[in-house]
Amino acid sequence: MGYVAIKGGQAAIEEANRLVDYHRVKSGRYLDVETIKAGLKPLVDQVMSESSLYDEDLAALAIKQAEGSPEEAVFLLRAHRSTLPRMYYSETVDTRNMRVMRRISASFKDILGGQILGKSQDFRHRFLDFDLVNETDATVAKTIASFLDLAPEPEPLALTAIPKVIDYLAQQGLYHYPPLDDATPDDITKKSLSFPSSRSQRLQSLTRGQSGAVISLGYAELRGFGISNHPNIGELRVGMIPLEVQGLGREEPYYFGEIEVTEVECFVAKEVKDEQQQVTKTFDIGYGITFGHNETKTIAMSILDYSLEQNDKAHPTSNPEFVLLSIDSVESTGFISHLKLPHYVTFQSLLDGIRSIKEKKV
Amino acid sequence: MNRTERTRILIENGQHEALEFASQVINSHEVEIIFEPKEVLVMVKLRESARNSLCYLGEVLASEAMVRVEGKAGLGLVKGHHFELALALALIDGAYEAKLALSDDWDKVLVGLGQQLRDRQTLAACHLARSAVNFEMMVD
Numbered sequence: 015m016g017y018v019a020i021k022g023g024q025a026a027i028e029e030a031n032r033l034v035d036y037h038r039v040k041s042g043r044y045l046d047v048e049t050i051k052a053g054l055k056p057l058v059d060q061v062m063s064e065s066s067l068y069d070e071d072l073a074a075l076a077i078k079q080a081e082g083s084p085e086e087a088v089f090l091l092r093a094h095r096s097t098l099p100r101m102y103y104s105e106t107v108d109t110r111n112m113r114v115m116r117r118i119s120a121s122f123k124d125i126l127g128g129q130i131l132g133k134s135q136d137f138r139h140r141f142l143d144f145d146l147v148n149e150t151d152a153t154v155a156k157t158i159a160s161f162l163d164l165a166p167e168p169e170p171l172a173l174t175a176i177p178k179v180i181d182y183l184a185q186q187g188l189y190h191y192p193p194l195d196d197a198t199p200d201d202i203t204k205k206s207l208s209f210p211s212s213r214s215q216r217l218q219s220l221t222r223g224q225s226g227a228v229i230s231l232g233y234a235e236l237r238g239f240g241i242s243n244h245p246n247i248g249e250l251r252v253g254m255i256p257l258e259v260q261g262l263g264r265e266e267p268y269y270f271g272e273i274e275v276t277e278v279e280c281f282v283a284k285e286v287k288d289e290q291q292q293v294t295k296t297f298d299i300g301y302g303i304t305f306g307h308n309e310t311k312t313i314a315m316s317i318l319d320y321s322l323e324q325n326d327k328a329h330p331t332s333n334p335e336f337v338l339l340s341i342d343s344v345e346s347t348g349f350i351s352h353l354k355l356p357h358y359v360t361f362q363s364l365l366d367g368i369r370s371i372k373e374k375k376v
Numbered sequence: 377m378n379r380t381e382r383t384r385i386l387i388e389n390g391q392h393e394a395l396e397f398a399s400q401v402i403n404s405h406e407v408e409i410i411f412e413p414k415e416v417l418v419m420v421k422l423r424e425s426a427r428n429s430l431c432y433l434g435e436v437l438a439s440e441a442m443v444r445v446e447g448k449a450g451l452g453l454v455k456g457h458h459f460e461l462a463l464a465l466a467l468i469d470g471a472y473e474a475k476l477a478l479s480d481d482w483d484k485v486l487v488g489l490g491q492q493l494r495d496r497q498t499l500a501a502c503h504l505a506r507s508a509v510n511f512e513m514m515v516d
Binding site (some may be wrong): 062067094101113115128166167169172191192193196199211219221222268269272273300303319 | 378380387418420422425431432437438440455457461498499501502503504505506508
């Protein structure tokens with residue numbers, strides 16, 4: 015059977031696009047970008063993290079255009095990003111300089127700098143709040159005033175340069191700081207991911223991974239399909255990190271803004287042999303960091319980071335090829351979606367094959 | 377005041393003043409626009425704490441402009457889409473590089489703006505302190 019070029023469907027495609035435009039606003043209501051930024055912050059953060067592009071305005075616009083679909087919004091942002099020139103690399107960010115807004119440890123009760131719950135849904139009852147159905151400008155103003163009217167604590171918390179929990183672990187002799195590794199990182203947006211992968215490739219892939227995929231694989235790791243069945247959260251931080259570039263090659267860096275990130279260091283106990291070849295236990299660290307406030311994804315990233323460092327192909331979640339090639343939003347949704355495209359020739363070929371086998375049997 | 381502190385204060389608490397400073401430069405000195413404000417990306421390089429290695433976190437959208445003030449190049453760079461501010465920052469950067477007398481007056485304003493920024497962050501830290509955990513030991 016030969017290949018036959020066909021065309022058609024152009025008018026139908028135009029009408030399908032028109033239907034998208036119509037259905038987005040058919041109720042006569044629409045969301046503006048500022049409302050999305052103000053009221054859907056977790057979604058904005060998720061989209062920025064998965065698209066690997068930090069800009070709240072563009073993320074909110076993408077969410078609006080995508081009618082709230084994260085996968086479509088991420089696709090839009092990744093496409094837009096490809097049209098922009100990258101003119102700078104930031105000075106190396108050290109998260110010790112984070113201005114912390116939330117910070118907890120599940121490993122130590124008393125940590126230097128204290129545990130700061132900050133903004134968190136963790137302690138809310140999961141009951142629908144039907145008062146929100148009738149929310150008005152007046153009720154919103156009342157909520158704001160009731161927060162601001164509460165007397166702040168007289169002493170501010172020190173929110174910058176807070177020591178890390180791993181510092182405490184190191185003081186106890188239970189963790190040894192690795193030497194500084196200044197090797198230039200690989201960049202998967204410039205050169206495709208390859209295997210065996212480098213650590214920088216793995217971290218970059220994980221931080222921009224689809225939240226659901228990263229969380230699911232992190233969960234699979236804990237359920238017994240990986241090697242670390244229960245890591246401890248050494249420290250989870252949410253806060254703002256300052257960004258600087260070496261503008262015009264001058265000695266003094268140029269500050270150009272700050273971004274919100276979530277960072278997790280998870281502790282995993284592991285057996286090692288000491289100098290006398292006796293088996294003893296120490297701790298290893300799994301690392302997670304994401305744009306915005308994305309706690310569950312960042313914890314899962316730290317679990318997978320540790321797991322992938324072991325490169326133990328007996329466990330799926332320690333297999334970089336399995337994990338890293340599965341979690342990218344655009345690649346996974348794109349490949350699944352391609353199944354909707356016409357496969358007429360390949361399917362006809364399959365049918366011909368089956369018919370031929372049946373005819374031979376008859 | 378160094379360049380890092382100056383740009384931090386202008387961006388976080390002095391956007392109105394930045395536009396004012398820029399207009400002073402334009403009105404009194406020779407200015408050449410090397411390129412008009414445009415959107416660019418900045419890749420964030422990070423040192424992660426588990427292995428102390430370097431990696432890339434992702435890109436940040438920024439607005440960039442470049443000018444020459446009295447023959448000295450000035451850079452304007454600010455996170456997000458803020459073309460007017462990027463141009464103003466470039467003019468101010470160029471003015472400092474050219475050591476214009478104007479910039480001596482700006483330093484006093486910047487010190488005040490910096491104090492305002494610290495006060496604002498202190499108040500936020502006091503509000504946040506209400507959510508700091510105070511563990512109590514239960515003793516028999």
